[in-house]
Amino acid sequence: MKTNQNVRLSCPIPIQQYPHVLMAHGGGGKLMHQLIEQMFVPTFSNQTLNVRHDAAAIVIHGQNLAFTTDSYVVRPLFFPGGDIGSLAVNGTVNDLAMAGARPLYLSAGFILEEGLPMETLWQVVQSMQSAAQAANVQIVTGDTKVVDRGKGDGIFINTAGIGVIEYPQSIAPQSVQPGDVVLLNGDLGRHGMAIMAIREGLEFETTIASDSAPLAEVVLTLLEAGIELHCLRDLTRGGLASALNEIAEAAGVEIAIAEAQIPVHEEVQGACEILGFDPLYVANEGRFVAFVPEKDAKRALAIMRSHASVKATSDQPTNHPCAIGTVTGKAPGIVKMKSKIGAQRIVDMLSGEQLPRIC
Amino acid sequence: MKTNQNVRLSCPIPIQQYPHVLMAHGGGGKLMHQLIEQMFVPTFSNQTLNVRHDAAAIVIHGQNLAFTTDSYVVRPLFFPGGDIGSLAVNGTVNDLAMAGARPLYLSAGFILEEGLPMETLWQVVQSMQSAAQAANVQIVTGDTKVVDRGKGDGIFINTAGIGVIEYPQSIAPQSVQPGDVVLLNGDLGRHGMAIMAIREGLEFETTIASDSAPLAEVVLTLLEAGIELHCLRDLTRGGLASALNEIAEAAGVEIAIAEAQIPVHEEVQGACEILGFDPLYVANEGRFVAFVPEKDAKRALAIMRSHASVKATSDQPTNHPCAIGTVTGKAPGIVKMKSKIGAQRIVDMLSGEQLPRIC
Numbered sequence: 001m002k003t004n005q006n007v008r009l010s011c012p013i014p015i016q017q018y019p020h021v022l023m024a025h026g027g028g029g030k031l032m033h034q035l036i037e038q039m040f041v042p043t044f045s046n047q048t049l050n051v052r053h054d055a056a057a058i059v060i061h062g063q064n065l066a067f068t069t070d071s072y073v074v075r076p077l078f079f080p081g082g083d084i085g086s087l088a089v090n091g092t093v094n095d096l097a098m099a100g101a102r103p104l105y106l107s108a109g110f111i112l113e114e115g116l117p118m119e120t121l122w123q124v125v126q127s128m129q130s131a132a133q134a135a136n137v138q139i140v141t142g143d144t145k146v147v148d149r150g151k152g153d154g155i156f157i158n159t160a161g162i163g164v165i166e167y168p169q170s171i172a173p174q175s176v177q178p179g180d181v182v183l184l185n186g187d188l189g190r191h192g193m194a195i196m197a198i199r200e201g202l203e204f205e206t207t208i209a210s211d212s213a214p215l216a217e218v219v220l221t222l223l224e225a226g227i228e229l230h231c232l233r234d235l236t237r238g239g240l241a242s243a244l245n246e247i248a249e250a251a252g253v254e255i256a257i258a259e260a261q262i263p264v265h266e267e268v269q270g271a272c273e274i275l276g277f278d279p280l281y282v283a284n285e286g287r288f289v290a291f292v293p294e295k296d297a298k299r300a301l302a303i304m305r306s307h308a309s310v311k312a313t314s315d316q317p318t319n320h321p322c323a324i325g326t327v328t329g330k331a332p333g334i335v336k337m338k339s340k341i342g343a344q345r346i347v348d349m350l351s352g353e354q355l356p357r358i359c
Numbered sequence: 360m361k362t363n364q365n366v367r368l369s370c371p372i373p374i375q376q377y378p379h380v381l382m383a384h385g386g387g388g389k390l391m392h393q394l395i396e397q398m399f400v401p402t403f404s405n406q407t408l409n410v411r412h413d414a415a416a417i418v419i420h421g422q423n424l425a426f427t428t429d430s431y432v433v434r435p436l437f438f439p440g441g442d443i444g445s446l447a448v449n450g451t452v453n454d455l456a457m458a459g460a461r462p463l464y465l466s467a468g469f470i471l472e473e474g475l476p477m478e479t480l481w482q483v484v485q486s487m488q489s490a491a492q493a494a495n496v497q498i499v500t501g502d503t504k505v506v507d508r509g510k511g512d513g514i515f516i517n518t519a520g521i522g523v524i525e526y527p528q529s530i531a532p533q534s535v536q537p538g539d540v541v542l543l544n545g546d547l548g549r550h551g552m553a554i555m556a557i558r559e560g561l562e563f564e565t566t567i568a569s570d571s572a573p574l575a576e577v578v579l580t581l582l583e584a585g586i587e588l589h590c591l592r593d594l595t596r597g598g599l600a601s602a603l604n605e606i607a608e609a610a611g612v613e614i615a616i617a618e619a620q621i622p623v624h625e626e627v628q629g630a631c632e633i634l635g636f637d638p639l640y641v642a643n644e645g646r647f648v649a650f651v652p653e654k655d656a657k658r659a660l661a662i663m664r665s666h667a668s669v670k671a672t673s674d675q676p677t678n679h680p681c682a683i684g685t686v687t688g689k690a691p692g693i694v695k696m697k698s699k700i701g702a703q704r705i706v707d708m709l710s711g712e713q714l715p716r717i718c
Contacts (some may be wrong), residue, residue, distance in 0.1 A: 011481040016717075025436040039481065040501055044467070045490050048499040056499035058464050060523050063422050069466035069519055070502045105417050107428035108403070109517045111470070122370040122398065129402050139403040140415035143429045143517075144394060147716065148386030151512040155393045160428055160519030164419050165574030326371040357506065 012038040028237025028283075029350040033246075053172055054233070055099035057165065064165035066101035068092060071158040075357045077124065078193050081209030084157055085127030087285060090214050090227065091236065091359060092161040093135045097216035098232040098288060100171040100223060101163030103135060105151055108142040108159055113152035124155060128139030130320065135214035137161070163216075169225045173250035176229040180327040181297040182255060183290040185304050186320070187263035192282035192355050193271045199276075208267050213286030218307040221275075224292070227300045233289040234284070236359055239352065240333070241280040242288060243257045245349040249333030257347070281350055283358045289324075299322060367426070371397040387596025387642075392605075412531055413593070414458035416524065424648065425460035427451060430517040434620035434716045436483065439553050440568030441644070443516055444486030446718060449573050449644060450595065451520040452494045457591040457647065459530040459582060460522030461641035462494060467501040467518055472511035483514055494573035496520070506664040522575075526582045532609035534589040539686040540656035541614060542649045544577065545679070546622035549597055551714050552630045554699035561634075567626050572645030577666040582608055586659045590650040593643070594718055597709065600639040601696065602648060604708040608692030615695045616684030616706070639696075642717045648683075656682060685711050 013035065024031040039050055042215075047058045055068035071170045072088040082090075089106065096103040108128065112121065132139050152295050162230075166323070190211040197208055215234065222229060234241045240262070270278050292300050304321035328336075335347040372394065383390040400408055407415045414427035431447040441449075442479075448465065455462040467487065471480065491498050528534075544621075549570040556567055574593065582589060590610070592602040599621070607614050623638045631638050651659045663680035694706040 009485065011478055013477050013481070015477055018478060020476055021471045021473060021480060021505055023473050023505050023507065026471065026503050033423045033501060035503060036501075037479060040467075041432075043484050043496040043657060044491070044501070046419040046497045046499060048464075048497065049501075056464070056466075058499060058521070060400060060424065060463065060521070061422050063420050065419065065521075067464055067466060067519075067521060068500050069468045069517065071468040071470050072505045072515060073504045073506050092573055104419065105407075105415070105426055107415075107426060108399075108518045109428045109468075111430050111432060111515055112380045114380060114382050117375055118372050118374055118379060119370055122372070125398055125402050126368065132403070139534075140405060140407040140417060142395075142399055142403070143400075143407075144385050144391060145430045145515075146380055146382050146510060146714075147432050148382065148516075150509065151385060153510040156506075156515070156518035157429065159520075160426075160466045160468075162417070162419070162424075162426060162518075162521065178478065180515075206628060219647070246514045253412065263524050295457075357504075 008081035021354045027356065028040055028242050031351055032262045042093060051172060051241040053099055054095040055101065057124050065292050066096050066099040066163040066165055068095040069158060069160040070095060071156060072359060073156050073357050074208040074359050076198055077120065078203055079198050079210055081190065083127050083214040084155055084159045085124035086131040088157040088159045088232060089128050089131035089135060089357060090212050092159040092287060093137060093214045093216055094234045096161045096163035100169060100219065100229060101165045102166055102220060103161055103216050104135045105140045105162045106132065106137050106159050108157065109153055110144045112144065112146045112154040113154050114149045116154050120349060127304045137217060137260055169229055169310060171229050171232055173231050173247045176247060176251035176253055176291050176327055177230060178327050179252060179327045180230055181293060181323050182257060182292045182325040183292055183297065183304065183323060184287065184324045185299055186287050187265050188281040189268040189272060189279035189283060189289060189300055191266055191285040192358055195267045195358055196275060196355060197271060208271060211284055215286065215288055221307060222300055222303055225303055227296045228293050232288055234288040236283050236285060239283055241347045242349050244335045245333065248335050252330055252332060254328045254331035254334040254336065255325060256328045258338045259340050261322055263322060267275050275353055280347060281354055283355065344355055365669045371401065383710055384586055387493045387601050387717065390710055392626060398501055398519040399493060400451040404586050410531060414460065419563060423522055423524040423596045424460040425455050427454040427641050428517060428519040429454060432515050432716050433718050435557055436479065436508060436513055438569060441571040442483060442486050443514055444483035446571050446644060446680040447516040447518045448487050448490035449571050450496060451718060452575055453516040453593045455520050455522035456578045457529060457593050459526055459578065459588060460524045461579060462496045462520055462522040462575050464499045464521045465491065465496050465518050467498050467516065469503045471503065471505045472509055472513055473505055473508045475513050479584055480514065482606060483597050487534060494575060511606045528588055530588050530591055530685050532606045535610035535612055535650050536589060537612060537686050537688045538585060538653055539589055539650040540653055541616060541684040542641050542651060542656065542660055543646065543662065543681060543683045546624050548627040548638035549629060549642060550644040551717055552627045554631065554717055555714060567630060570643055570645035574645065577663060579664060581659055581662055584662055586655045587652050588649055591647055593647040595642050595644060598640040598642055600706045601708050604692065607694050611689055611691060613687045613693040613695065614684060615687045615689035617697045620681055620683045622679060622681060635707040639706060640713055641716065688696055711713055
């Protein structure tokens with residue numbers, strides 16, 4: 001049905017191949033990438049959007065701001081280490097942080113399914129507020145919609161966020177340079193495996209908890225210390241592998257990482273092996289990579305290690321920030337990994353996400 | 360399931376009475392009002408949120424900004440006069456305009472149901488961009504989630520918006536004064552009745568089209584002309600009756616309106632009569648009320664009448680901006696209406712919305 005007489009363009013996604021939206025179109029992999037690059041970005045085209053960052057850098061009357069949005073559809077609503085409410089705050093706070101911004105204000109848009117227990121909504125709302133206080137942001141505007149039973153799934157939450165960019169650094173894939181060191185702030189795979197364990201009713205010896213956490217404080221500490229941050233990216237849908245591939249492609253570089261340097265907790269590793277997942281592709285909600293010049297790498301790492309939110313779980317030896325690789329040169333977007341036994345392989349982007357509705 | 364050990368507060372909504380979320384909790388009436396006032400506002404409590412406006416007024420480094428969010432869940436996705444895409448742009452643009460802000464940037468968060476035809480998404484995306492261009496805003500950041508078949512309903516869209524407040528007027532219910540004139544920019548009920556006609560498969564002699572339109576230009580023209588705007592409100596969920604009740608309550612005033620002054624197109628009136636709706640409560644997407652001091656009322660009305668977007672449909676005689684009432688004095692939130700035959704009645708807020716999923 002056409003509602004706009006000017007609309008005569010044909011769909012930029014090959015309809016024969018993809019006549020319908022698939023779960024993978026929201027999975028953080030190749031299909032989502034295609035949807036964004038071929039439909040959304042060219043249609044909404046503007047200078048800000050074209051930068052392709054987790055948050056948009058906007059300027060209003062000379063003030064540099066970051067603006068971002070995410071919807072949260074995670075199942076189940078509650079999981080070890082978090083729930084949809086805290087995730088909705090931390091996720092958006094982190095997108096602002098990854099743009100080097102100080103998060104200030106969030107909006108909250110609820111889409112509730114008729115029949116949702118009121119008590120569930122209340123718990124989620126309280127969790128959002130606790131997370132907002134912990135991240136030092138205010139929820140200043142909101143909206144509530146209710147959809148008929150069977151047309152939603154309990155609670156969906158959208159949060160949009162505004163932050164202020166106080167440091168003039170250009171933190172973006174385009175700033176990544178050959179020679180940059182890739183730092184990772186902790187071990188991989190906790191969020192995805194925590195969700196998976198609950199969802200599948202699997203019992204592991206110890207419960208893996210989500211790593212969901214706000215990352216703005218550590219990023220702002222790095223900036224205050226004068227660390228030259230070339231690029232930051234949190235490792236959500238699609239995990240480390242997808243984040244590095246996106247950056248490598250946007251920057252036009254080759255990134256080489258070493259498997260032996262990438263921390264994965266033994267319980268997460270065990271769960272991944274049992275279930276057939278690769279921790280490189282599993283979603284995290286409190287992990288990020290930082291691309292920094294070699295001169296700043298050691299100091300940046302020291303700051304990341306001393307940061308409180310990391311310390312809080314540092315009883316577990318694999319949960320230490322570390323350098324996992326370098327940018328080895330200009331190339332059309334390649335990520336290589338040296339395995340523990342010394343073999344080298346290409347780390348590609350998946351078509352979709354292994355775990356649907358992880359965030 | 361408790362996920363936060365500090366959480367011990369009991370649910371502020373009476374659980375015995377409302378153990379589950381009802382459609383009416385999203386309907387713009389009393390139950391939604393209760394949810395906002397008793398759960399959301401006290402929990403997320405902060406100075407900005409407490410103002411209770413369609414958009415939050417925030418200050419970043421001395422710059423006055425407006426920030427707002429809305430999710431759109433309208434059924435059907437396409438209707439005469441618009442679709443979910445144009446609605447998602449106009450609705451959020453209008454929330455910014457109602458705060459007296461110049462809308463600048465929007466975010467777009469999509470929650471897609473697996474199996475949605477790709478062509479449908481494409482049409483909606485194009486419609487969003489057309490609407491964004493017409494409203495002079497840019498869509499600068501976005502997010503896509505896909506939920507399993509049967510866990511969503513085609514497309515839900517959240518848009519958040521940022522605008523800049525360039526005029527120092529305090530446009531808020533708190534600025535409303537006894538003696539203010541209430542101006543309305545056009546006839547009531549088109550959006551709701553357009554949706555209803557399609558949804559119920561009803562056939563009327565002529566198709567009623569939604570009034571969905573961006574309102575920022577007319578508001579900015581009023582501000583540029585130096586009109587003292589005390590309060591603005593667009594007449595979406597809950598219609599004119601709910602908007603006036605909310606303002607009357609927040610301002611602590613009595614508002615008196617005259618039925619004879621309120622324009623309703625005869626086709627809308629006819630449809631309302633057949634279906635048992637009251638146009639006062641039916642949702643609009645391009646209509647707003649402005650509270651202005653008497654000294655500015657005539658000039659404001661002239662500007663509203665000369666404004667292009669109103670002219671475009673002024674072939675229909677009922678579609679003229681007009682003065683519909685006045686603020687008669689201080690009172691604990693009362694809206695009175697003098698009927699066409701001279702009787703006076705209280706215009707109350709409904710419990711819910713007559714028409715679920717109207718926006």
